[in-house]
């Protein structure tokens with residue numbers, strides 16, 4: 001694993017980014033209400049600069065070509081004075097943003113392609129990072145993520161569930177929602193130009209809990225230990241209801257349960273409730289909600305000052321674009337978000353699993369010198385798995 | 390002196406809104422306007438004719454102080470209606486901050502009680518004209534109204550019971566469904582604030598004798614000050630907790646979230662439910678049963694659910710409750726870590742989403 005990029009690698013990456021921004025300048029578009037937002041960027045030497053502001057699209061384009069940053073960010077928030085210190089900016093409102101990150105979704109492929117290494121004793125392992133090193137008990141552990149097709153498919157599923165909540169439950173119009181592939185490990189779903197922008201942190205955390213299925217009580221489904229079956233019968237959800245009640249009713253109605261063959265959903269729920277008893281039933285509903293809800297990163301949605309990667313800019317760790325998905329279902333990040341060209345360059349790869357970009361298969365590599373198209377070379381160098389040769 | 394026709398015209402013809410209704414909800418602008426149009430002078434109020442109104446005003450205030458309750462039976466609408474601005478004058482004349490709080494809350498609870506039983510059309514009208522919320526009446530097995538999601542969230546986030554969590558509501562197409570009593574509960578704090586602000590704005594003329602006497606009489610029933618704080622005296626409490634306790638001691642209003650902080654914090658460091666309930670009597674809107682319920686609920690003894698955790702410093706900061714000590718709070722993320730962690734710098738957490 002390459003921890004610090006060498007200068008040659010940085011120079012190659014910068015050059016690739018510069019050329020891309022130069023050739024595609026007109027594709028870099030300003031976010032709405034640009035002047036009210038804070039901008040920031042990180043250079044390839046990992047220096048973070050914040051509290052910037054751009055007045056015109058032209059300024060922004062010129063800046064990208066000149067600075068060749070690793071990453072460019074803009075705030076979800078609108079401020080009176082975006083360049084002042086945080087508590088002096090004057091918060092006006094913020095887009096409501098959801099982040100779905102492969103990191104937060106347990107997928108089986110992670111056991112195969114993720115690795116960690118103890119900084120103290122160099123002990124290495126596969127899969128998710130342990131809290132402390134099993135060998136020396138050290139806590140300083142570096143992780144190495146890899147993102148594969150099935151990781152990204154999993155994030156897409158979560159994004160689809162999220163969209164359903166936004167459209168049906170919250171009544172947000174499709175025109176106000178943008179879905180972006182983040183350029184890295186998942187999707188950003190942004191709600192703009194909506195009255196929701198005035199919501200504070202507390203209200204956003206309610207929204208976040210709602211879509212992630214946190215805190216649902218059985219009482220909201222009409223179920224309680226004290227209620228009689230007659231009362232429950234009246235209060236239980238039906239499949240034509242909306243929100244969680246409707247979703248849960250649909251789940252029960254569509255799922256086969258041994259011993260029940262009627263088709264009245266309320267009867268069916270009571271039947272299962274009686275069989276399982278309260279505690280087990282509660283756990284069961286918890287599992288159902290886990291399936292129905294969308295796995296978003298709650299910290300992101302509730303942070304009203306956060307900065308996000310700017311759409312149509314390159315992700316410094318992959319060389320891929322943060323790109324709007326016009327059709328989420330058919331969007332394929334490893335084709336549609338690949339931005340750099342195919343001119344060959346020679347690199348030294350420390351190690352890499354197999355991967356595909358624009359339908360071309362690469363790897364696996366292990367301590368070898370290879371000639372790869374720019375897009376693939378940058379992909380590996382950005383991740384710290386290869387160096388310019 | 391009152392023409393029903395005029396009143397109907399004023400509030401729009403679609404609903405029936407009479408003197409009786411104004412008497413029920415005297416904090417409404419319409420009620421204020423009506424009283425204004427009577428153009429009474431302060432001297433008038435000293436007259437025998439107005440004795441019943443003065444009596445009722447006195448009763449309102451006494452009930453609020455002694456029982457946290459203001460009766461809502463209306464014998465004579467004009468008397469009832471007039472007694473409200475008079476009661477405001479009496480309370481204002483006493484000039485005790487916590488009585489002002491206590492009285493406005495009692496009035497808000499009275500209004501809540503009446504609104505719960507109110508006709509849907511009148512509820513909708515009052516919400517729209519006075520609180521800028523437009524509840525839409527629905528025909529539904531379980532609910533009476535729906536309101537806009539944003540209007541709901543702005544208010545419901547102040548409640549901590551699980552039933553107010555958005556996920557436990559029926560949410561459809563940007564609307565949240567509510568029963569009448571829930572809708573009304575949602576707005577109670579705003580009614581209280583309205584009355585409180587109104588009182589702050591009352592200018593005190595030199596009062597006739599009968600009103601002065603009323604003020605004197607009421608002052609006689611004020612509860613004696615006592616010290617209920619002994620059992621929870623600060624040892625090494627974090628600044629946020631000390632600040633909130635101070636507010637309580639001074640008899641000032643502590644926000645819902647402030648109380649939530651105090652209660653969760655004191656429970657976590659091992660104070661008993663009774664000790665905690667004891668610190669609240671000084672608060673302007675103390676209601677022992679309700680406080681006990683809330684404290685026990687937070688302690689996880691009620692509602693069969695979880696015990697609530699002390700909010701994080703970050704959350705407290707967003708509620709304006711953090712009074713960070715530059716050194717002692719430098720490395721902590723929760724008030725519970727105060728005084729337990731050595732104050733050295735740690736790397737900041739990841740802030741940016743790739």
Ligand code: SF4
Pocket residue numbers: 627628629630701702703705706710711712713714718721722723724725727
């Ligand atoms: S930093 Fe935490 S403990 Fe210190 S005052 Fe703020 S909220 Fe309280």
Ligand SMILES: [Zn+2]
Pocket residue numbers: 118119120121122123133134135136137138
């Ligand atoms: Zn180790």
Ligand SMILES: [Zn+2]
Pocket residue numbers: 107109110113146147148149150151152
């Ligand atoms: Zn994977």
